[in-house]
Amino acid sequence: MRAKSVTLRGVSKSFGTVQAVHPQDLTVQAGEFLTLLGPSGCGKTTVLRMIAGLEAVSGGTILVGDEDVTSYPPNRRDTSIMFQDYALFPHKTVRDNIAYGLKMRGQSAPDRARAAEGWLARIGLSGYGDRLPAALSGGQRQRVALARALILEPGVLLLDEPLGALDAGLRRQLQIELRRLHRDVGLTFIAVTHDQEEAMTMSDRIAVMRDGRIEQLGTPQEIYDSPQTEFVARFLGRCSVIEGRVLSAAGGVVQVETAALGMVSAKGDAAPGATLRLALRPEALLLDPASPAKARVVDAVFTGNAVRLALVASDGTALELDLPRGTQVPAAGSETGLCVPPGSAILLLS
Amino acid sequence: MTGAITTRALALLFWVTAAVIYLPIGVMAVFSFSTARYQILPIPAYTTEWYGRVFTDGQYSAGFFNSVLLAGSVSLAATLIGFACAYSLVNARFPGKTAFTMLVLAPLAVPLLLVGIALRIWTTMLGLQPSLPLAGVGQVLYVLPLAVLNLRNRIAQLPKSHEEAAWALGASRLRAIIDVILPACRASLIATFILCFTFAFDEFVIAYFLTNFSVTLPIKIWTTLVTGFDPTINALGTMVFAFSLILGVTAQWLLLRKDR
Numbered sequence: 001m002r003a004k005s006v007t008l009r010g011v012s013k014s015f016g017t018v019q020a021v022h023p024q025d026l027t028v029q030a031g032e033f034l035t036l037l038g039p040s041g042c043g044k045t046t047v048l049r050m051i052a053g054l055e056a057v058s059g060g061t062i063l064v065g066d067e068d069v070t071s072y073p074p075n076r077r078d079t080s081i082m083f084q085d086y087a088l089f090p091h092k093t094v095r096d097n098i099a100y101g102l103k104m105r106g107q108s109a110p111d112r113a114r115a116a117e118g119w120l121a122r123i124g125l126s127g128y129g130d131r132l133p134a135a136l137s138g139g140q141r142q143r144v145a146l147a148r149a150l151i152l153e154p155g156v157l158l159l160d161e162p163l164g165a166l167d168a169g170l171r172r173q174l175q176i177e178l179r180r181l182h183r184d185v186g187l188t189f190i191a192v193t194h195d196q197e198e199a200m201t202m203s204d205r206i207a208v209m210r211d212g213r214i215e216q217l218g219t220p221q222e223i224y225d226s227p228q229t230e231f232v233a234r235f236l237g238r239c240s241v242i243e244g245r246v247l248s249a250a251g252g253v254v255q256v257e258t259a260a261l262g263m264v265s266a267k268g269d270a271a272p273g274a275t276l277r278l279a280l281r282p283e284a285l286l287l288d289p290a291s292p293a294k295a296r297v298v299d300a301v302f303t304g305n306a307v308r309l310a311l312v313a314s315d316g317t318a319l320e321l322d323l324p325r326g327t328q329v330p331a332a333g334s335e336t337g338l339c340v341p342p343g344s345a346i347l348l349l350s
Numbered sequence: 351m352t353g354a355i356t357t358r359a360l361a362l363l364f365w366v367t368a369a370v371i372y373l374p375i376g377v378m379a380v381f382s383f384s385t386a387r388y389q390i391l392p393i394p395a396y397t398t399e400w401y402g403r404v405f406t407d408g409q410y411s412a413g414f415f416n417s418v419l420l421a422g423s424v425s426l427a428a429t430l431i432g433f434a435c436a437y438s439l440v441n442a443r444f445p446g447k448t449a450f451t452m453l454v455l456a457p458l459a460v461p462l463l464l465v466g467i468a469l470r471i472w473t474t475m476l477g478l479q480p481s482l483p484l485a486g487v488g489q490v491l492y493v494l495p496l497a498v499l500n501l502r503n504r505i506a507q508l509p510k511s512h513e514e515a516a517w518a519l520g521a522s523r524l525r526a527i528i529d530v531i532l533p534a535c536r537a538s539l540i541a542t543f544i545l546c547f548t549f550a551f552d553e554f555v556i557a558y559f560l561t562n563f564s565v566t567l568p569i570k571i572w573t574t575l576v577t578g579f580d581p582t583i584n585a586l587g588t589m590v591f592a593f594s595l596i597l598g599v600t601a602q603w604l605l606l607r608k609d610r
Contacts, residue, residue, distance in 0.1 A: 104520030
């Protein structure tokens with residue numbers, strides 16, 4: 001298999017006095033689809049550009065496969081990159097764009113043309129070879145850019161906001177297509193995005209970045225179900241955060257006394273007596289008129305597949321709760337009881 | 351109401367300015383068709399004799415040939431060097447970059463007479479004989495700032511990702527410049543060449559100081575004027591003006607049209 005792993009060892013980057021990326025370790029398995037997810041300015045694109053060789057590292061080493069490529073220029077690395085603006089050469093035809101990498105490898109013109117036709121067919125653009133990029137739609141351009149990067153069968157494909165320039169409907173469709181493409185070609189994909197839905201749909205693993213550091217690394221499910229920090233919890237989906245004091249911890253379950261919702265149990269471990277915070281996904285809270293924990297309904301918003309209730313607990317904490325459709329919606333201003341099923345609260349480490 | 355008055359006043363100013371610039375040339379053009387040896391009114395009769403003489407007089411055609419050769423080589427050199435300069439100014443980060451930029455653009459601000467004298471003194475000190483190629487080197491210095499400014503603007507507009515994509519696909523730095531940057535700058539390169547050509551073609555001072563026997567057209571015109579007026583100059587001047595105007599307009603049109 002062509003796919004190669006990528007290993008970062010203590011890789012850092014500073015621009016002048018600004019530390020864009022703090023010393024960072026990261027291993028991407030061969031054939032894996034890993035997404036760097038984070039808000040703009042978190043350093044995710046800088047990490048991607050350092051792997052591509054477009055940005056020099058300030059410290060640390062980068063390995064592609066077993067090879068230390070830290071000092072290699074982009075054209076000597078076994079990586080390809082697809083840019084957010086696709087960077088198609090505007091004066092070259094679609095076919096010449098796709099075949100450009102093969103030309104640089106010294107392949108003959110007939111071989112290049114044949115390979116390019118193959119890729120045009122594969123991306124559903126047969127017959128578009130003689131057009132200029134300007135004559136294509138955004139989605140078509142994106143596919144041409146992908147074909148151009150993949151024709152070299154690089155060990156690693158780097159994608160900088162691969163769907164960032166497209167509209168919402170097309171994005172959703174292409175998320176699935178990218179995922180399928182990744183399975184088909186079996187190469188290592190490393191993508192950068194600020195869109196959590198995109199990251200969750202496409203990736204095998206997600207690295208959530210914040211202020212130049214990887215805050216959490218895991219599968220989409222791990223990251224969503226067990227975020228370690230409030231930042232990660234809030235970045236991937238909605239949640240309410242409540243504070244409490246640990247009463248007891250045993251067998252991987254902690255009992256937490258909270259001012260907002262009374263006794264809540266969560267998976268994890270913590271020292272009794274410690275103060276900590278819990279995250280609650282909207283689906284982790286249930287209405288229970290019999291519960292002693294009361295909250296006042298502030299607003300009810302229809303979201304399509306549910307009704308989202310905004311509530312205020314008796315201690316003033318804001319809460320969110322998703323009511324399945326068909327459930328009786330309590331009136332705004334009324335008081336209601338809440339309960340948290342055991343194990344559905346998330347223990348935050350910070 | 352004041353707005354309309356201001357607009358009219360500005361329009362008037364434009365036409366007055368245009369008249370001040372173009373009327374003398376228009377007068378020259380009119381007299382170039384006059385049979386009289388001197389510029390007198392009314393014009394006795396019309397003729398194209400002077401135009402014919404421009405082509406039959408060997409001195410003029412030799413000067414014209416020298417000028418085209420000189421301006422052609424000067425613009426070619428200035429466009430190539432200017433492109434290299436502009437590319438590095440946009441992309442490179444090195445200490446003293448601002449100072450370097452100033453140095454490249456400075457000849458625009460220095461009086462041409464001083465540049466001419468300085469070049470003459472300097473080349474004499476180096477033991478170089480005045481010649482057409484030497485004047486060419488001097489003129490490159492004179493038009494280079496134009497080339498650098500023009501091309502720097504264009505290169506700075508180009509998305510960096512195009513070049514980076516070429517690198518990532520295996521192109522060397524030079525290869526990426528040839529495949530990605532140069533085609534994107536095509537119209538600007540042609541415009542720069544034409545602009546440099548018009549400036550070099552009309553340039554008198556440097557050519558005067560750095561040549562001896564092979565004179566250019568502006569030098570020929572100057573010496574003819576000094577030694578006694580010849581109506582052929584009217585015809586020649588009109589032709590040179592028309593030629594320069596066409597080139598200048600073409601260059602501007604190329605620059606405004608923008609590269610695809």
